[in-house]
Amino acid sequence: xxxxxxxxxxxxxxxRIQPAPGPRRxxxxxxxxxxxxxxxxxxxxxFLLWELAARWWIDPDFLSPPSQVLASLGExxxxxxxxxxxxxxxxxxxxxxxxxxxxxxxxxLTVGLSRFSNRxxxxxxxxxxxxxxxxxxxxxxxxxxxGSASKIAFGVSHGVFPIIVTIxxxxxxxxxxxxxxxxxxGASRWQIFRWVIFPHMIPSFxxxxxxxxxxxxxxxxxxELYVSTAGIGYFTTLFTQNFDPTKLLGLxxxxxxxxxxxxxxxxxxxxxxxxxxxx
Amino acid sequence: xxxxxxxxxxxxxxxxxxxxxxxxxxxWYFGTAVWGINQILLPNPINVWHELExxxxxxxxxxxxxxxxTEVAVAFVLSCTSGVTxxxxxxxxxxxxxxxxxxxxxxxxxxxxxxxxxxxxxxGLGPWSKIALGTTISFFPIALNTIAGxxxxxxxFITAARSMGASDFQMFRYVxxxxxxxxxxxxLRIGFTVALLSILGSETIASLAGLGHRxxxxxxxxxxxxxxxxxxxxxxxAALLNTVxxxxxxxxxxx
Numbered sequence: 001x002x003x004x005x006x007x008x009x010x011x012x013x014x015x016r017i018q019p020a021p022g023p024r025r026x027x028x029x030x031x032x033x034x035x036x037x038x039x040x041x042x043x044x045x046x047f048l049l050w051e052l053a054a055r056w057w058i059d060p061d062f063l064s065p066p067s068q069v070l071a072s073l074g075e076x077x078x079x080x081x082x083x084x085x086x087x088x089x090x091x092x093x094x095x096x097x098x099x100x101x102x103x104x105x106x107x108x109l110t111v112g113l114s115r116f117s118n119r120x121x122x123x124x125x126x127x128x129x130x131x132x133x134x135x136x137x138x139x140x141x142x143x144x145x146x147g148s149a150s151k152i153a154f155g156v157s158h159g160v161f162p163i164i165v166t167i168x169x170x171x172x173x174x175x176x177x178x179x180x181x182x183x184x185x186g187a188s189r190w191q192i193f194r195w196v197i198f199p200h201m202i203p204s205f206x207x208x209x210x211x212x213x214x215x216x217x218x219x220x221x222x223x224e225l226y227v228s229t230a231g232i233g234y235f236t237t238l239f240t241q242n243f244d245p246t247k248l249l250g251l252x253x254x255x256x257x258x259x260x261x262x263x264x265x266x267x268x269x270x271x272x273x274x275x276x277x278x279x
Numbered sequence: 280x281x282x283x284x285x286x287x288x289x290x291x292x293x294x295x296x297x298x299x300x301x302x303x304x305x306x307w308y309f310g311t312a313v314w315g316i317n318q319i320l321l322p323n324p325i326n327v328w329h330e331l332e333x334x335x336x337x338x339x340x341x342x343x344x345x346x347x348x349t350e351v352a353v354a355f356v357l358s359c360t361s362g363v364t365x366x367x368x369x370x371x372x373x374x375x376x377x378x379x380x381x382x383x384x385x386x387x388x389x390x391x392x393x394x395x396x397x398x399x400x401x402x403g404l405g406p407w408s409k410i411a412l413g414t415t416i417s418f419f420p421i422a423l424n425t426i427a428g429x430x431x432x433x434x435x436f437i438t439a440a441r442s443m444g445a446s447d448f449q450m451f452r453y454v455x456x457x458x459x460x461x462x463x464x465x466x467l468r469i470g471f472t473v474a475l476l477s478i479l480g481s482e483t484i485a486s487l488a489g490l491g492h493r494x495x496x497x498x499x500x501x502x503x504x505x506x507x508x509x510x511x512x513x514x515x516x517a518a519l520l521n522t523v524x525x526x527x528x529x530x531x532x533x534x
Contacts, residue, residue: 038378039379043382115288136510222484255393
């Protein structure tokens, strides 16, 4: 009530009294501003939960704490045959991916660039893409043996279709006006390909590579796990039967890290090469 | 003129498609019957057809089909309830979306098939390891799409409903749900498909029963014609289920 009659100085804001930022309040504010920190904390909490659960509640025959898994990674790599199996898997992934990209690009361009072949063959490709290839995994082993060839072939069978479909979509999505303009300015077929189609294909090419990588990873890992007499599948079966969760978790983590690294590489490439297009 | 050419082109590409498929089958037939490819590697299509007839007539497929379908059903129910619930809770605030969505999307980019050996260790070779894998794989698209559905409802709808005095329930029933439903349904469809595929796959890798198990069993016994028959059967079942789910999605969307 006392302030009622007071004359406030015009134009000068009354000094706001700010509450001294207590430590609790400032951390909360920091968390609010940076969800990434909160995300890391959630991850840390999950790992802590895993650690505690494995230490006190769950039978050590089935689950071991992450600290122990991490500590015994060295031991895992010293296990006879494990580094070789991991190396072979990485090699299979690389080869399967390269083959998928080459075949996918060739088929995608052939099918996408002509209206007639697009109309004729796209339904067949979509039909093949839609069938569950996992049911024919035993056939791949029958034809290609239990070595790398079957795993590469199965990886290609998973990786090639998303690449074809994305490339066809990318070629088809070029605005007709660009083609018409190039035509009317007298561009040759090669010039149209080099200066119109090619630059427009790059984003979809890398999007297709990303999807293809996901498919290749799935295919190769499925085949690796299926063959239980050699490679990764042998060791997962072995560790499972020996109730050795430490090594099993270690092996799975290394494979997961490999998958994440490969996926991330392709995703970065997609962002990098797609950046010129703003629309 | 152009319409007629268009129609002719269409008929021609139909012809190419049919010719392609017929050519494949003819190649298969001649390869096995005339050029003498080993019957264990590639059985004669006529043999396969007879085996398929036998499999269906004798009803031998029923126990395996039942196991696979039960696993898929349980996994799908589990991932639906957990995925939609968690997705809804996360979508309640922008902050929690920003915290949790990248976590889920990151986990989804790991090939989840890698969990299978762990699940076999935890749950054994029986159906539960397959259910666990199917649930894990289908959880992510369902949760992510639920977040996308509820989390990105146009602000203007919410403000309008609030200013007209909508209660929480009314808000959910008449604003949030109709806006989010199409996206969630897509998530459910994708979740169902990946659950089916991963369960077939994990049955192939390590199991005691199911369609995938049967195919592997026949492959190891070198009974290739029957294996081909079962593969054809499994592919048809998968295609049928996917068609049913897609049409259910379309119908629910139209409401």
